[in-house]
Amino acid sequence: MSKCYRCDAKATSVEHVPPRCLFPEKKDVPKIDYRKNLITVPSCIAHNSARSHDDEYLLCVLVTSYENNPVARQHFETKIIRLLRKKPWFQTTLLKFLTPVLLNGEETAAFKVDMTRLRTVLESIAYGLHFHAYKERWIDKIKVIPLGMFKEEGAIFIRHPLEEAMLEGSKVFFADKEPLGENPDIFLYQIHRDLEKGVLVIKMVFYGGFEVIALSSPQIAETAANTGVDTDAANTAAQVTP
């Protein structure tokens, strides 16, 4: 059997990339199959979803994002509502920190996002996509920058200007590449690798709106670290009406 997508251990199972819970089930959306040809990579026990709670946390952050498509909203109304009912930890994570905010002149709600947790799951996805694309492991550290977040500035929420610049800058890598993904309403990605320069750039789009850039290279990683996107990030939850 092959090796794990993250380490040298023997793979014992497969890991969905991104996590399967992001893709609506047939019972929630009978007319459309959102689970067509999901990407899987070989995984050892340690790197498999022993962290299903983290996957569900990612799901929660993604589907409550302000800029998403209606599929995300529907997923919220079915899957997330079920999770809220069934799992007490989910309520404390999501609802406890919910505060009313003004975004683009509209009243909505926001909650603080655990960026460390979010980044950990997004990083795994980036490593998984690289493995899927090139059939080998990416060894260097990957930094992820979620762009679908709003930051609190005074009483209003705004997008970070440096994030916008980064998104614009990443376009050069993907100028000649079509986005990949069999379920575009849920997930699309583009990947660029330059082994000579040691550069890996991945752009992911969840639910047509939540964008994430994953970067690996000494210089780029440093720039990402200096943008300050780690601190006090808040994710707007326009759909949430507790």
Ligand SMILES: [Zn+2]
């Ligand atoms: Zn492993």
